[in-house]
Amino acid sequence: MKDSRGMKSFDEYYMKEAIKEAEKAYDSNEVPVGAVVVYREKIIGRAHNQIKLLKDPTAHAEMIALTQAAAYLGSERLLETTVYATIEPCAMCAGAMILGRVKRLVFGAIDLKTGAFGSVLDLNKLKLNHKISVTKRILENECAALLKEFFKIKRRGRLVA
Helix, strand or coil, X not given: CCECCECHHHHHHHHHHHHHHHHHHHHCXXXXXXXXXXXXXXXXXXXXXXXXXXXXXCCCHHHHHHHHHHHHHCXXXXXXXXXXXXXXXXXHHHHHHXXXXXXXXXXXXXXXXXXXXXXXCEHHHCXXXXXXXXXXXXXXXXXXXXXXXHHHHHHCCCCCC
């Protein structure tokens, strides 16, 4: 799946899988965020936001996908994994990735309100015992479009989020 540009087509393929998850969240009246966890070119975790469904503030797409990946690997260490998220992870999700020793994060849209990998704060700049390689803005327009449409409709009163 790699091409002459390096990881781009590989990253785009998995980001499209994360976008499919975000679409599920949108269809369920959840903030449309999706995530997949990849290990050795296989998706071992996939999820979308389920905060309202589960009535759980921690039920972010990334958290659920990380839990699935840990179960698949039979370990709390997610070494050699890559997380693909449609939006820049918040501090909670970023912290979970760091604690899980995720190798790489690829995200689509930046999050100027809660982003924890450079937008609001950058957990990678703290003196923590693990750093994550980060690739930003992969399929950014597609990732941002779902969020923009969701909140546009929400502001019009058609959705209750």
